[in-house]
Amino acid sequence: MDLRVGTGALAERLSNLIGPRASLARGVLDQHGRSESYYPAMPPDIVVFPETTQEVGAIVRLCAEAGTPIVPFGAGTSLEGNAASVAGGVCIDFARMNKVLAVHEADMDVVVQPGITRKQLNAELRTTGLFFPIDPGADASIGGMSSTRASGTMAVRYGTMKDNVLALEVVLADGRVIRTARRARKSAAGYDLTRLFVGAEGTLGIITEITLKLHPIPQAISAATCSFPTLHDAVDTAIALIQSAVPAARIELLDDVMIRGINAYSRLGYQETPTLFLEFHGSEAAVAEQAQTAEAIAIEHRGRGFAWAKAAEDRSRLWHARDNTLYAGLGVRPGARAVITDVCVPISRLADCLTQTRRDADANGFIAPIVGHVGDGNFHMLILVDPDDPNELAGAKALQARMVARAIALDGTCTGEHGIGLGKVDYLQDELGDAVAVMRAIKAALDPNGLMNPGKILADGALP
Secondary structure (H helix, E strand, O other), X not given: OOHHHOHHHHHHXXXXXXXXXXXXXXXXXXXXXXXXXXXXXXXXXXXXOOOOHHHHHHHHHHHHHHOOOEEEEOOOOOOOOOOOXXXXXXXXXXXXXXXXXXXXXXXXXXXXXXXXXXXXXXXXXOOOOEEOOOOOOOOOEHHHHHHOOOOOOOHHHHOOHHHHEEEEEEEOOOOOEEEOOOOOOOOOOOOOHHHHHOOOOOOOOEEEEEEEEOEEOOOEEEEEEEEOOOHHHHHHHHHHHHHOOOOEEEEEEEOHHHHHHHHHHHOOOOOOOOEEEEEEEEOHHHHHHHHHHHHHHHHHOOOEEEEEEOOHHHHHHHHHHHHOHHHHHHHOOOOOEEEEEEEEOOHHHXXXXXXXXXXXXXXXXXXXXXXXXHHHOEEEEEEEEOOOOHHHHHHHHHHHHHHHHHHHHOOOEOOOOOOOOOOOHHHHHXXXXXXXXXXXXXXXXXXXXXOEOOOOOOOOOOOO
């Protein structure tokens, strides 16, 4: 059923259920059709703002009866069109489900609703001595981070969302509510449903509650920057840090193009060469030792200008610059849009993959800043294009395809943390082969009518 034929009847039923928290306002619909990705706007037909799991279940049941697509929405920071309403339908915005439900300090875990953002969560935790470390850069919602299996700058030490989600509450496509696990730190009980839904991008069910691991706030934190003459030198330094068992919390790489962008955007004065941003957590003595070792390794690989940031305000300024690389990168070519893509490879293959990708972009005339979580082999490229030039967009997509093929050939993945969404659908088969058929079988079992975030991960046909 095309929702646009039956919008009035469904809107009335949703309005009877949650009142004015069901919206048909054009501005609201348009807002929920856009993201940070380059895709054209794909708005839903109705946006609803539930406040409880019970309301989400009732909304899903109404949509199931009407044969209407359902798209979950968090903070709208996705980069692969993950929350685009490609078939219209009902968008479930979790902005009102943003509470901390329980903090278990002794067990170092927390139970939250999906709409809370990572910054809001850490603000709520500030008196406990604990924090949630996953930092994808944007102030993403915890539900969205779980749905895309996000990671970010501190994954090299603390892992990704799959490592830090203990349990989920999920509304299935028929409105049933299930819990995937208890709060125990390990379990051998049945299939690991938690990890099935973490990274499923809302295509199998709607996450309404998340239990997360927490970590002690480090006694001491120190950050540093160091520039290098080449990308290869910078990546070799990161590899040496990992292989030397230096427990760095962050190892971030910005290439010379991205450094130029953040210098202008954040009014900084870094040397415009490939640069590592580092951070170390632990006791005062441990941090000092890690820092000394890191500096020595960097110097061995032609690092220069090693600069430390120990004061909280200095570290904040450094990571604020890193977290705003999207906007800083766009500033390198005013008026451009970015085709943003990421891959991840085994760390021993990273230098080859990254330098070949840089040469490919340069040889084809693209301005394409690179930023990477190089401690775990993951890097991103912002391919800047004229939004009114279809030839540039086609060239950017071809560049992305070569980047992905290169990563897969090196035993890597087409996406380290953005998810498949719309943008990486064509590459999943290349990476996983017959495993995709197993995914389709799981999708058919849990969502037989294909209503849960349609068009994502397993979509067929041409992309928008």
